[in-house]
Amino acid sequence: MVPHLVTALTGPINELEQRILDSMPAIERWFRLEWMEHTPPFYTSVDIRNAGFKLAPVDTNLYPGGWNNLTTEMLPLAVQAAMAAIEKICPEARNLLIIPENHTRNTFYLANVVQLQRIFNMAGLNVRVGSISPEVKKPTTIELPNGDSVTLEPVVRTKRRLGLKDFDPCTILLNNDLSAGAPGILEDIHEQYLLPPLHAGWTVRRKSNHFKAYEEVSKRFGKMLGIDPWLIHPLFTHCEDLDFAEGVGIDRLQASVDGLLTKVRRKYKEYGINEKPFAIVKANNGTYGMGIMTVRDAKELEDLGRRARNKMAVVKEGQPVHDVIVQEGVLTMERVHEAVAEPVVYMMDRYVVGGFYRMHAERGTDENLNAPGASYVPLAFEHSTHLPQPGARPGVSAPNRFYMYGVLGRLAMLAASYELEATNPDAEVYE
Template identity: 70%
Template sequence: MVPHLVTALTGPINELEQRILESMPAIERWFRLEWMEHTPPFYSSVDIRNAGFKLAPVDTDLFPGGFNNLTPDMLPLAVQAAMAAIEKICPEAKNLLLVPEPHLLSKKFYLMNLQRLVQIFSLAGLNVRLGMLDDRQTDASTLDLPDGSHLEVEPLLRTKRRLGLKNFDPCTILLNTDLSAGVPKVLEDLHEQYLLPPLHAGWSQRRKSRHFQAYEEVAKKFAKLLGMDPWLINPMHTQCGEVDWQQPQGLDCVRSNVDALLTKIRRKHKEYGINEKPFVVVKADDGPSGLGLMTVRDAKELDEPGFRERHMAITGGQPTGEVIIQEGVPTYERMNEAVAEPVVCMIDRYVVGGFYRIHADRGIDQSLNAPGASFVPLAFAESHHLPRPGEKPGVSAPNRFYMYGVIGRLAMLAAAYELEATDPNAEVYE
């Protein structure tokens, strides 16, 4: 099932799809060479927007949920990717400790995501157990899933040098919690254990602006390879540090950057003959996507009554905070008349599937990562997911999904750049 693209502005994207398909051998070789130099995140998911005139990532999650939304047909791919990832890190691995997000354990959809992760890594040949990141939990607890199955979550057991569970000493610890509230002491100073993703990938230290700065670098390299304009796949952005929402002058940085970015977007729209009013999205530079996003079409909106109070939601009600101002990429994909956006899921350097996030109550310029969203697997009409060079652009599901996978992998590569640049343990050479 492929959503239809409700826009006449499909020319640039159809041309992009054609160019990507024609350049497939060069693209795959380019990725292969990049992965010889850079280590991919252990797993990731990327939200993508298809505007018809532009195809770009808008968020990259390094502690992804949503694996339960993948079609069962994609499970073998996920298992193979998990095997490859584990073999690179800890070939003799026997035990894997999976640490979930504590505040989501009451959510059925999240439990199903955990169940799928346990399934993937069990089939990859690991003993998988769940450890609760909560000092108050002293006993194991059983969590009921909608399908009648159960998951057991046990209290973590920290020794001087290692982290595990009672009678369970893992080689690898896989975090599925984004560390927004900071790094718990229990995860620090571990020895001879692999902690994935690394602590500096958590939202207490990570910044969206750093990621999209790295993505801009990746997009320029890729665009040079294909002989195209990087803007077609890159959402422009800028950043403001420590905005004080309670002071009139506190918005000066936001106001000037919104105005400058809107001017750049208008220039690009004029270049490509796009008759659309541009917009930017103002959001917290840290923290999960979907929280506190605000759409701005004119810098004057920043001076409207009540605007400042609404925008404090961006920083969780705090009077100050860092923000990223990002080019708004509308989504013109629809499924059953509801707005849709593709999400690409990856383990190691491999695309293992994806799904459409759908929201009937949201507009083309709003975040779909909000309560009320539903999910549909990227279901392939054929028994395989390989692209089909030579077919007419815009009509083939495998070709569309291959193009999404390329964009997802570009964002994943940017995350690799980002994590290398922010690694506190990296050696610095003068």
């Protein structure tokens, strides 16, 4: 079942979709050449917003959870992609250790861990789950509501290796975004593959670096397609040295928001768009939909209430927010079951393997949907995202729409690849 999309489609997206479909051979060749030069992140999920007049990724996650929200139809694609990814990194791999987030009792999250375990098991690996949480002192089996169960075991560190009692993995897959910092137990591992690398974690990673890389990618892609890169790129800036709790730096943030909204208004005027521009202010690192607000006018920041300031002051694991990205807000005109929705595309290695719609009945078209109360409808790829239907009219065929989303997802993944190369502490520097 492919979810029925109710989309307020206006001209430019149809034109963009047509341009992407007509350029499919050139696009696939372009990606092939890029992947010869750059290594894709091990796995990635990308949140995409479709405004009807522009289409853009707004968040890229390098430690994606939510694998349990994908359908069983996508399993073969994910297994093939997992095989390709592992073969490239460690062809003789036998054992894989998954290190999950520390919130061990969140059964929705653990269902995602079980799905990852299943994918890599079917790719031909012995897979176990090792926790770095101080709460897990012995093997602990947790039953999940869907009938599955997962066993968490305490991680054991020797001088140069990481594993479990009687389990020595060649590859360690992190499904923990390191929001609270990289624990020492994961550092200085010399004889095993740690995926993704530590510098992909939120201790080091900044959204502004990612979108700077994405801006470069979108310009090059736009040039190849002959389109304005703004149609696929959210404008952004960032603001540092803030203290929301004390109200420090709010005037600078206000100036940043005002400057960005002025640029967006100019673009809206150029394209004859009658919507009201808005900005999304979010913590420059971190995830889980925390530390985010929608600003429709910079004046709103003058009298931010204490509750709003406190909401912005800390993110996951209680980390304080001093640095934010101010991003052009992209409306979402998708509807699933009459709720506002946005597609999330999942990739492993360089392949699109599936996705879902995140929907929220209580949120508006200009609000963050990654919030309590969100629900998920799988994007069942009845046809592979790589098999669009070139003859179909734009906006009519689901496979065509999903192919377009897959292209945008891969552009964001390529930007993440550029970003990780630029921030790699072990990269050789050539003078």
